[in-house]
Amino acid sequence: xxxxxxxxxxxxxxxxxxxxxxxxxxxxxxxxxxxxxxxxxxxxxxxxxxxxxxxxxxxxxxxxxxxxxxxxxxxxxxxxxxxxxxxxxxxxxxxxxxxxxxxxxxxxxxxxxxxxxxxxxxxxxxxxxxxxxxxxxxxxxxxxxxxxxxxxxxxxxxxxxxxxxxxxxxxxxxxxxxxxxxxxxxx
Amino acid sequence: xxxxxxxxxxxxxxxxxxxxxxxxxxxxxxxxxxxxxxxxxxxxxxxxxxxxxxxxxxxxxxxxxxxxxxxxxxxxxxxxxxxxxxxxxxxxxxxxxxxxxxxxxxxxxxxxxxxxxxxxxxxxxxxxxxxxxxxxxxxxxxxxxxxxxxxxxxxxxxxxxxxxxxxxxxxxxxxxxxxxxxxxxxx
Numbered sequence: 326x327x328x329x330x331x332x333x334x335x336x337x338x339x340x341x342x343x344x345x346x347x348x349x350x351x352x353x354x355x356x357x358x359x360x361x362x363x364x365x366x367x368x369x370x371x372x373x374x375x376x377x378x379x380x381x382x383x384x385x386x387x388x389x390x391x392x393x394x395x396x397x398x399x400x401x402x403x404x405x406x407x408x409x410x411x412x413x414x415x416x417x418x419x420x421x422x423x424x425x426x427x428x429x430x431x432x433x434x435x436x437x438x439x440x441x442x443x444x445x446x447x448x449x450x451x452x453x454x455x456x457x458x459x460x461x462x463x464x465x466x467x468x469x470x471x472x473x474x475x476x477x478x479x480x481x482x483x484x485x486x487x488x489x490x491x492x493x494x495x496x497x498x499x500x501x502x503x504x505x506x507x508x509x510x511x512x
Numbered sequence: 513x514x515x516x517x518x519x520x521x522x523x524x525x526x527x528x529x530x531x532x533x534x535x536x537x538x539x540x541x542x543x544x545x546x547x548x549x550x551x552x553x554x555x556x557x558x559x560x561x562x563x564x565x566x567x568x569x570x571x572x573x574x575x576x577x578x579x580x581x582x583x584x585x586x587x588x589x590x591x592x593x594x595x596x597x598x599x600x601x602x603x604x605x606x607x608x609x610x611x612x613x614x615x616x617x618x619x620x621x622x623x624x625x626x627x628x629x630x631x632x633x634x635x636x637x638x639x640x641x642x643x644x645x646x647x648x649x650x651x652x653x654x655x656x657x658x659x660x661x662x663x664x665x666x667x668x669x670x671x672x673x674x675x676x677x678x679x680x681x682x683x684x685x686x687x688x689x690x691x692x693x694x695x696x697x698x699x
């Protein structure tokens with residue numbers, strides 16, 4: 326079977342802690358950790374979404390280091406993972422790219438820590454993936470995806486619920502958990 | 513019910529990429545990400561294990577910043593998570609601490625990416641946790657826990673299996689996924 330799942334890590338528009346809309350900055354470990362999880366769980370492409378040219382260039386320099394620079398010789402496993410990464414300027418470009426790639430608009434689901442009125446159970450999304458339907462998962466950096474994005478998606482994944490009320494996972498941890506829930510071999 | 517689960521992040525003895533035994537260095541985001549996951553999933557204490565005094569001091573300075581310094585006012589959620597963290601000098605000290613805390617030796621399970629002969633199914637470990645038995649989960653930094661540690665544990669958790677052979681998750685991602693598998697509310 327072919328997994329048709331893509332991941333988008335959104336740097337704009339996202340909220341800061343005061344719920345103002347910002348463009349967040351590059352976090353080197355978001356790139357590495359989520360690329361390694363994407364590679365592990367068979368994600369097609371991990372898209373980094375930022376409109377800022379200097380941030381796009383910074384990401385590209387990090388990628389070049391690991392894909393063709395000294396990093397490629399130092400650690401081939403990082404190279405294998407970072408080959409999954411593409412840089413992209415906006416959410417609308419990203420959804421166009423995915424639609425063109427799969428020949429059909431993907432189901433677009435947003436993630437986030439807050440409670441949602443209409444969310445898609447993980448089991449149901451697993452079935453969609455296993456039916457080889459394209460899926461684009463969106464993750465927000467900083468304090469999460471702005472409403473401007475969440476208004477345009479098809480739905481939400483349920484927030485990850487642990488023990489008690491605290492649910493402030495890093496986006497790296499949340500992405501790892503969600504990919505595991507949707508794509509891991511059942512053990 | 514009371515969750516009696518602890519997490520130990522081992523910095524010595526671990527392997528480097530050439531399978532030599534080393535002491536790995538502090539990674540700031542290991543501390544933050546795993547503390548946030550530990551808090552989310554109801555872990556009792558997240559122990560950072562390193563024998564190096566200067567590394568212990570560096571960890572303590574980071575903790576102080578967020579627990580009582582400027583970080584505590586800037587972001588209370590980080591404070592809540594980092595309150596879970598304790599620094600400890602060795603694996604044997606750690607197992608003594610847990611035994612004293614719970615009044616009985618915990619079940620000690622190691623994690624790692626390699627295949628294991630005898631591993632404990634996640635469902636079985638979930639049942640142990642739900643029966644309120646104490647459990648200590650060990651995670652290795654760098655290229656993983658040295659044999660010196662894995663010879664002393666009660667068993668292993670199965671490696672996380674995605675799609676295909678690649679399984680080079682960061683320890684931050686692996687810890688998040690394993691805590692989710694063992695402790696999350698089923699959705």
